[in-house]
Amino acid sequence: MKNIITSSIAILVILIGFTSCNKGNNSGGKSGALASNVAERVYVAPGEYDSHYAFLSGGYSGNVTVYGLPSGRMFKEIPVFSQFPTSGYGYSEETKPMLNTSHGFIPWGDAHHPDISQSKGELDGRWLFINENNTPRIARLSLTTFETEEIIEVPNSAGNHSSSFVTENTEYVVAGTRFSVPIPQRDMPIKDYKGNFQGALSFISVAPETGNMDIKFQILMPGFNYDLSHPGRGKSHGWFFFTTYNTEEASTLLEVNASQNDKDFIAAINWKKIEDYVNNGGGTMMPANYAHNVYDEETHTATSTMKKEVRVVNPIDVPGAVYFIPTPKSPHGCDVDPSGEYIVGNGKLSANLTVHSFTKMLDAIEKEKFAGEAYGIPILNFEDVLAGVVEQPGLGPLHTEFDGKGYAYTTFFISSEVVKWKIGTWEVIDRKPTYYSVGHLTIPGGNSGKPQGKYMFAMNKITKDRYLPTGPEMEHSAQLYDISGDKMELLLDFPTHGEPHYAAAMEASIIKEQSQKIYKLADNKHPYAAKSDADTKVVREGKEVHIYLTTIRSHFSPDNIEGIKVGDKVYFHVTNLEQDFDVPHGFAVIGQNNSELLVMPGQTKTSVWEPKQVGVWPFYCTDFCSALHQEMQGYIRVSAANSDTPIKWSLGEDIE
Amino acid sequence: MKKASIIMIIGSLLLLGLFKFPLWNIMLGAPQYPDPLGMNIYIDGIKGVSEFDLQNIDGLNHYIGMKTIPKADEMWEFSMFPKVIFGMALLGIIIGILGFLDKVSYKYFLGWFILMSVLGILGMYDFNNWLVDYGGNLDPHAIIKVTNPDGSPMSYKPPLIGFKKLLNFDVTSLPHTGGYLMFVGMSLTLVAFWLGRKISVKKTT
Numbered sequence: 001m002k003n004i005i006t007s008s009i010a011i012l013v014i015l016i017g018f019t020s021c022n023k024g025n026n027s028g029g030k031s032g033a034l035a036s037n038v039a040e041r042v043y044v045a046p047g048e049y050d051s052h053y054a055f056l057s058g059g060y061s062g063n064v065t066v067y068g069l070p071s072g073r074m075f076k077e078i079p080v081f082s083q084f085p086t087s088g089y090g091y092s093e094e095t096k097p098m099l100n101t102s103h104g105f106i107p108w109g110d111a112h113h114p115d116i117s118q119s120k121g122e123l124d125g126r127w128l129f130i131n132e133n134n135t136p137r138i139a140r141l142s143l144t145t146f147e148t149e150e151i152i153e154v155p156n157s158a159g160n161h162s163s164s165f166v167t168e169n170t171e172y173v174v175a176g177t178r179f180s181v182p183i184p185q186r187d188m189p190i191k192d193y194k195g196n197f198q199g200a201l202s203f204i205s206v207a208p209e210t211g212n213m214d215i216k217f218q219i220l221m222p223g224f225n226y227d228l229s230h231p232g233r234g235k236s237h238g239w240f241f242f243t244t245y246n247t248e249e250a251s252t253l254l255e256v257n258a259s260q261n262d263k264d265f266i267a268a269i270n271w272k273k274i275e276d277y278v279n280n281g282g283g284t285m286m287p288a289n290y291a292h293n294v295y296d297e298e299t300h301t302a303t304s305t306m307k308k309e310v311r312v313v314n315p316i317d318v319p320g321a322v323y324f325i326p327t328p329k330s331p332h333g334c335d336v337d338p339s340g341e342y343i344v345g346n347g348k349l350s351a352n353l354t355v356h357s358f359t360k361m362l363d364a365i366e367k368e369k370f371a372g373e374a375y376g377i378p379i380l381n382f383e384d385v386l387a388g389v390v391e392q393p394g395l396g397p398l399h400t401e402f403d404g405k406g407y408a409y410t411t412f413f414i415s416s417e418v419v420k421w422k423i424g425t426w427e428v429i430d431r432k433p434t435y436y437s438v439g440h441l442t443i444p445g446g447n448s449g450k451p452q453g454k455y456m457f458a459m460n461k462i463t464k465d466r467y468l469p470t471g472p473e474m475e476h477s478a479q480l481y482d483i484s485g486d487k488m489e490l491l492l493d494f495p496t497h498g499e500p501h502y503a504a505a506m507e508a509s510i511i512k513e514q515s516q517k518i519y520k521l522a523d524n525k526h527p528y529a530a531k532s533d534a535d536t537k538v539v540r541e542g543k544e545v546h547i548y549l550t551t552i553r554s555h556f557s558p559d560n561i562e563g564i565k566v567g568d569k570v571y572f573h574v575t576n577l578e579q580d581f582d583v584p585h586g587f588a589v590i591g592q593n594n595s596e597l598l599v600m601p602g603q604t605k606t607s608v609w610e611p612k613q614v615g616v617w618p619f620y621c622t623d624f625c626s627a628l629h630q631e632m633q634g635y636i637r638v639s640a641a642n643s644d645t646p647i648k649w650s651l652g653e654d655i656e
Numbered sequence: 657m658k659k660a661s662i663i664m665i666i667g668s669l670l671l672l673g674l675f676k677f678p679l680w681n682i683m684l685g686a687p688q689y690p691d692p693l694g695m696n697i698y699i700d701g702i703k704g705v706s707e708f709d710l711q712n713i714d715g716l717n718h719y720i721g722m723k724t725i726p727k728a729d730e731m732w733e734f735s736m737f738p739k740v741i742f743g744m745a746l747l748g749i750i751i752g753i754l755g756f757l758d759k760v761s762y763k764y765f766l767g768w769f770i771l772m773s774v775l776g777i778l779g780m781y782d783f784n785n786w787l788v789d790y791g792g793n794l795d796p797h798a799i800i801k802v803t804n805p806d807g808s809p810m811s812y813k814p815p816l817i818g819f820k821k822l823l824n825f826d827v828t829s830l831p832h833t834g835g836y837l838m839f840v841g842m843s844l845t846l847v848a849f850w851l852g853r854k855i856s857v858k859k860t861t
């Protein structure tokens with residue numbers, strides 16, 4: 001009898017186990033056919049296209065990766081701040097200037113927040129901007145060629161973190177400093193930080209046609225840490241908001257010392273007011289030294305120019321332009337809803353989410369209801385500006401995005417979840433776990449006035465146990481959720497490359513249509529281009545030898561080169577004569593101490609080779625280009641430094 | 657007869673469409689060319705359907721030892737055809753006007769049609785000869801040599817009209833706008849003849 005009872009309990013337990021298992025499978029609480037086809041909803045059949053592009057920052061890889069949604073397939077890695085042997089970026093003579101800074105050649109970067117250019121508050125798919133945190137820089141990528149076209153260094157800045165967000169017509173891209181520093185930099189005791197260090201908020205103008213960047217002005221703010229930022233939009237267009245921490249101005253053990261104040265600030269900047277001030281001659285030119293690197297698509301070559309001054313503005317010289325909004329303890333994310341009314345400042349050490357009202361802010365400013373001031377900047381009253389509080393939604397709120405349907409989605413780092421809440425009522429609608437320790441999240445268009453709220457993906461910091469293990473370290477994971485219904489549904493896990501710090505995403509249509517397939521050879525203005533086999537040659541200029549080389553399936557012209565000597569500096573200028581989509585040729589030569597080249601159709605790239613040994617050395621195509629790719633090779637003869645072997649070159653004939 | 661003459665004139669004028677639109681089109685598609693490569697054959701030369709198609713076709717063809725696609729000045733046809741077409745259009749218009757003025761009979765319309773048909777057939781014959789030469793007269797040093805089951809070297813001649821599979825390529829050869837305009841124009845001259853005949857038969861009875 002006892003046995004029967006035990007076994008029936010066991011059966012009962014198993015049955016309960018089964019039922020709850022089934023419940024678990026029907027994610028989102030839905031049942032029936034809709035719930036079971038999660039795989040179908042992320043499956044993009046062979047030959048079909050994803051509906052969205054996602055551009056993920058590579059964090060410490062210094063690059064940007066391009067993914068398709070909903071499949072989570074990675075399409076490309078675009079080199080930005082780091083050398084990239086796959087294409088020769090940062091190794092080729094043409095692209096080395098892209099990585100020039102006032103600290104010299106820096107072949108690495110910490111890329112954080114990508115943002116797509118906007119027109120009238122909507123993503124226009126022309127450019128992608130991304131910041132470099134470590135050696136402050138902002139890059140502009142073309143979404144036609146998917147290449148980095150411009151990098152500007154940001155002087156007076158350090159830890160370029162509250163970047164690179166763009167205003168609603170891409171008037172400005174900002175670069176706010178996370179670390180305040182002595183401005184201008186000088187040798188001084190660190191303990192004298194308080195009152196002596198300053199934080200520069202840089203407004204970089206973007207030329208409407210070309211996208212060319214220029215630092216229009218820097219606001220020299222008190223020595224806080226400016227962590228994240230967001231432009232106003234719609235009604236708040238013309239304003240920019242920056243979260244701060246360490247308003248204590250501590251300079252050591254910040255973990256404790258920067259967490260003393262109950263509230264830090266969101267700095268609200270009326271940039272239009274400062275722009276007017278600057279346009280009327282306001283601000284002062286300060287000596288500076290920073291690199292401005294521009295890649296020219298016609299010469300296929302970047303140039304680096306050192307700029308020698310920057311315009312700085314003292315905020316107290318522009319009354320009414322800068323205010324501080326108190327925000328609970330060490331806020332991190334700073335996000336503005338699509339209407340521009342609500343500013344979400346997530347106190348990462350606070351249990352609640354704090355939402356400020358732009359209208360209330362303007363009202364308080366008009367009535368001059370100030371709680372005090374910091375370094376001459378008015379501080380508003382917390383209660384006067386508060387729109388609402390999302391009570392106890394989770395632990396460690398970080399970042400918020402919007403779906404355009406009246407809901408906001410906030411990530412919680414400590415409790416590893418995404419929480420959906422309603423704008424206006426501040427009630428929690430849904431919460432879903434992430435695996436694990438989520439940082440940013442992205443909704444396509446979620447950073448604009450017009451979100452495309454079908455998908456949301458969370459970018460996690462920890463991946464363990466999600467995929468097959470790969471030793472002590474794993475690539476980070478991202479997780480895709482369907483947010484078209486009331487409840488979020490987890491659809492897909494996909495690995496990312498580097499640290500997927502933040503991402504920008506949009507519908508594929510505009511970008512796909514404008515994507516460039518080749519570079520026109522006729523437009524190639526590279527000074528060392530050989531536009532046909534007839535232009536190929538080898539020219540000695542003292543100890544430098546310039547080889548004008550062409551590639552086409554499946555040969556180099558020339559493929560026999562003689563007359564090079566040990567100690568020469570040999571420039572291989574490789575022009576790809578192809579005018580066909582997706583037919584690059586590669587170039588590598590033995591003993592090369594930089595990288596191979598990958599030359600796109602119609603493009604010219606240059607690799608430097610300094611032969612150290614006498615011999616006959618091969619070079620070859622590194623990109624499997626055609627049926628006779630393996631035959632795509634050549635030889636270069638290197639003679640002794642004191643020899644008199646004459647320069648000769650040929651293709652298809654014996655050298656006489 | 658006036659109506660028939662006007663149709664004759666319109667029919668002849670339609671030939672002039674060949675100065676603007678291609679006569680013929682050949683498309684080459686393959687799995688690695690989801691957007692097929694194509695050439696449009698005009699009476700005065702060959703152009704790619706997209707900007708770099710000819711260069712890319714030549715690039716592929718060099719593997720099998722095909723000659724490059726001829727430039728306009730490399731074939732006498734491309735200087736002769738425009739003259740012939742212009743001459744025939746002019747002749748047709750003159751015949752039509754003379755018919756309108758009752759200076760010539762409707763039989764001239766048929767005469768023009770027969771002459772144009774003969775020239776057209778000669779043109780097609782010439783075009784086919786060129787295709788045979790282009791597809792079969794291969795460089796003996798060709799990188800890829802494919803033989804037919806009987807051991808003879810494979811010909812890469814595109815079809816004169818219709819579809820053919822050539823190695824991995826699907827080749828389609830069809831008339832294009834200019835060609836269709838010419839066919840319609842020629843048919844109209846035949847209609848003109850038939851109408852002229854009907855009217856004159858009516859008159860005599």
Ligand SMILES: [Cu+2]
Nearest residue numbers: 585621625632
């Ligand atoms: Cu190759």
